[in-house]
Amino acid sequence: xxxxxxxxxxxxxxxxxxxxxxxxxxxxxxxxxxxxxxxxxxxxxxxxxxxxxxxxxxxxxxxxxxxxxxxxxxxxxxxxxxxxxxxxxxxxxxxxxxxxxxxxxxxxxxxxxxxxxxxxxxx
Amino acid sequence: xxxxxxxxxxxxxxxxxxxxxxxxxxxxxxxxxxxxxxxxxxxxxxxxxxxxxxxxxxxxxxxxxxxxxxxxxxxxxxxxxxxxxxxxxxxxxxxxxxxxxxxxxxxxxxxxxxxxxxxxxxxxxxxxxxxxxxxxxxxxxxxxxxxxxxxxxxxxxxxxxxxxxxxxxxxxxxxxxxxxxxxxxxxxxxxxxxxxxxxxxxxxxxxxxxxxxxxxxxxxxxxxxxxxxxxxxxxxxxxxxxxxxxxxxxxxxxxxxxxxxxxxxxxxxxxxxxxxxxxxxxxxxxxxxxxxxxxxxxxxxxxxxxxxxxxxxxxxxxxxxxxxxxxxxxxxxxxxxxxxxxxxxxxxxxxxxxxxxxxxxxxxxxxxxxxxxxxxxxxxxxxxxxxxxxxxxxxxxxxxxxxxxxxxxxxxxxxxxxxxxxxxxxxxxxxxxxxxxxxxxxxxxxxxxxxxxxxxxxxxxxxxxxxxxxxxxxxxxxxxxxxxxxxxxxxxxxxxxxxxxxxxxxxxxxxxxxxxxxxxxxxxxxxxxxxxxxxxxxxxxxxxxxxxxxxxxxx
Numbered sequence: 001x002x003x004x005x006x007x008x009x010x011x012x013x014x015x016x017x018x019x020x021x022x023x024x025x026x027x028x029x030x031x032x033x034x035x036x037x038x039x040x041x042x043x044x045x046x047x048x049x050x051x052x053x054x055x056x057x058x059x060x061x062x063x064x065x066x067x068x069x070x071x072x073x074x075x076x077x078x079x080x081x082x083x084x085x086x087x088x089x090x091x092x093x094x095x096x097x098x099x100x101x102x103x104x105x106x107x108x109x110x111x112x113x114x115x116x117x118x119x120x121x122x123x
Numbered sequence: 124x125x126x127x128x129x130x131x132x133x134x135x136x137x138x139x140x141x142x143x144x145x146x147x148x149x150x151x152x153x154x155x156x157x158x159x160x161x162x163x164x165x166x167x168x169x170x171x172x173x174x175x176x177x178x179x180x181x182x183x184x185x186x187x188x189x190x191x192x193x194x195x196x197x198x199x200x201x202x203x204x205x206x207x208x209x210x211x212x213x214x215x216x217x218x219x220x221x222x223x224x225x226x227x228x229x230x231x232x233x234x235x236x237x238x239x240x241x242x243x244x245x246x247x248x249x250x251x252x253x254x255x256x257x258x259x260x261x262x263x264x265x266x267x268x269x270x271x272x273x274x275x276x277x278x279x280x281x282x283x284x285x286x287x288x289x290x291x292x293x294x295x296x297x298x299x300x301x302x303x304x305x306x307x308x309x310x311x312x313x314x315x316x317x318x319x320x321x322x323x324x325x326x327x328x329x330x331x332x333x334x335x336x337x338x339x340x341x342x343x344x345x346x347x348x349x350x351x352x353x354x355x356x357x358x359x360x361x362x363x364x365x366x367x368x369x370x371x372x373x374x375x376x377x378x379x380x381x382x383x384x385x386x387x388x389x390x391x392x393x394x395x396x397x398x399x400x401x402x403x404x405x406x407x408x409x410x411x412x413x414x415x416x417x418x419x420x421x422x423x424x425x426x427x428x429x430x431x432x433x434x435x436x437x438x439x440x441x442x443x444x445x446x447x448x449x450x451x452x453x454x455x456x457x458x459x460x461x462x463x464x465x466x467x468x469x470x471x472x473x474x475x476x477x478x479x480x481x482x483x484x485x486x487x488x489x490x491x492x493x494x495x496x497x498x499x500x501x502x503x504x505x506x507x508x509x510x511x512x513x514x515x516x517x518x519x520x521x522x523x524x525x526x527x528x529x530x531x532x533x534x535x536x537x538x539x540x541x542x543x544x545x546x547x548x549x550x551x552x553x554x555x556x557x558x559x560x561x562x563x564x565x566x567x568x569x570x571x572x573x574x575x576x577x578x579x580x581x582x583x584x585x586x587x588x589x590x591x592x593x594x595x596x597x598x599x600x601x602x603x604x605x606x607x608x609x610x611x612x613x614x615x616x617x618x619x620x621x622x623x624x625x626x627x628x629x630x631x632x633x634x635x636x637x638x639x640x641x642x643x644x645x646x647x648x649x650x651x652x653x654x655x656x657x658x659x660x661x662x663x664x665x666x667x668x669x670x671x672x673x674x675x676x677x678x
Contacts (some may be wrong), residue, residue: 006661010463010467010498012464012467012501013463013466013467013470015493015497016467016471016474017601019490020470020474031173031570061139070619083458083463083466084457104462104463104466105451105462105465105469108469108470108473109470109473109474120173
């Protein structure tokens with residue numbers, strides 16, 4: 001069973017994502033903020049990570065930098081999920097080295113699940 | 124007699140040319156008063172100074188004392204019979220210039236006598252000459268012939284005074300006796316004097332114009348500098364020193380300017396471009412140290428249309444840029460805030476559809492209820508945010524309409540308190556209203572209710588235990604009524620206190636786990652201020668509770 005850590009502070013969005021991935025056969029761990037997410041990632045060593053950018057304590061980009069700094073964790077593919085589409089943010093995201101990023105408002109849950117699965121399988 | 128007339132005509136011509144230039148200068152000044160464009164105005168002003176200084180070149184003399192004397196001396200050329208006309212000029216340095224024009228041949232002895240007469244006169248006028256004085260002699264005109272046996276038999280010394288300064292002496296010497304009688308000496312003296320007065324006035328005017336121009340550009344907040352065609356720095360103002368962070372306390376050179384912009388702007392090239400184009404060249408967004416500026420390079424022309432140099436204007440845009448940055452961040456934030464509930468609605472709908480397409484679906488199932496509920500919540504959130512954004516926009520545009528009537532403020536507060544009772548109870552907080560009784564206030568009931576609701580909602584939201592008190596009081600001294608909401612909750616840090624009521628909050632601390640749009644206080648402030656009241660917050664610090672108050676005028 002593939003493992004995923006989802007970091008998202010909005011409860012409604014978080015719940016929808018959890019439901020979607022659980023249905024698709026994932027084992028889901030949730031983080032309500034950046035720090036919690038990092039904790040969960042370190043604990044469960046997931047196959048893929050789905051991160052929101054705007055979170056309290058440590059934001060999504062900060063989490064990615066932390067992961068990249070760790071030899072083991074840097075190998076985990078990261079998909080950024082966000083509603084921010086301004087060029088400055090996008091370049092920050094890409095600079096940090098995420099594997100892919102998606103705009104929440106443009107994808108349905110199914111689409112997100114399939115894209116994340118694809119990224120995970122790419123390795 | 125004809126000679127005298129010639130001289131006067133000479134002088135008249137001089138005056139006419141001068142008047143011509145002065146008139147042009149005044150006309151140009153009138154014309155430019157109407158122009159709004161600063162850089163054009165500046166061009167013209169600078170040009171005026173150039174014009175004044177150029178009078179020198181065009182008609183062959185300058186405002187310098189020695190040249191004036193020379194011209195006067197030359198004009199006197201044909202007036203009377205004399206062998207020599209000379210002038211003695213007292214420089215500020217220790218040399219005395221002695222220039223002698225030999226009209227008709229004389230001998231060396233004659234020249235010495237002329238010199239002697241002039242030096243003695245100088246001693247008398249100046250009260251003694253420094254024995255270290257050096258004499259700079261220049262003798263020109265007809266050749267000196269020592270076989271001639273002549274002496275100076277008559278002479279006249281005319282002092283030349285410009286402003287209050289004795290510039291020198293003019294001397295006419297002749298080998299004929301009694302040549303210069305009292306009348307002639309008077310005439311000479313008057314002519315010389317008038318010329319000196321005219322020059323003095325012109326000098327004063329030049330100083331004054333220069334002073335005005337310097338004054339204008341010194342007072343400008345934009346940095347202004349003028350560079351001539353040889354890339355020499357002619358004029359600059361204090362703003363230039365400030366904007367480019369140049370060394371203070373010494374004169375600035377073109378090198379200083381070029382150095383300070385090295386790596387950011389190739390000013391030399393830009394100047395060349397402007398001159399080649401014959402039109403202004405702009406460099407937007409030059410970042411230097413902690414300042415952002417716009418640089419405009421404009422060619423400066425004279426009245427004939429030929430270029431004389433460029434004016435460079437440095438316009439500080441730092442504050443405009445940071446405001447722009449804040450606005451962009453705010454917009455990005457709001458877009459993000461609207462997208463979140465929209466996404467939730469989409470996904471809830473998606474989940475609902477999936478569920479309902481399942482043949483075994485049950486409409487009452489929990490998951491269906493959740494989805495529908497989520498849609499409802501999200502839609503409500505979005506509506507709140509849109510309403511708040513609309514209010515903020517109205518407030519900023521000054522188009523915030525109020526429906527003012529007289530109401531009992533105590534009653535308005537009571538009603539709001541009632542709506543929050545249940546919420547307070549569920550958090551085990553005590554909610555208390557302390558009032559002195561009915562108080563009539565002219566206000567917009569709905570909007571003030573909104574403010575009170577906002578403050579109560581925040582107080583309850585950010586307090587986990589203890590109480591929330593709302594006080595109503597009257598200050599008869601300032602004729603105001605004050606409503607204060609005090610809570611025993613999270614409190615507010617010093618830095619946050621400053622930005623609480625501003626829409627440009629610290630974006631990092633935006634807490635989305637709490638309900639609300641984040642704009643509540645901004646709108647509350649708008650409402651209170653539209654009532655000509657004040658709103659403020661106090662807090663002893665984090666976890667030490669806070670008090671949010673607003674006042675309304677009473678009458």
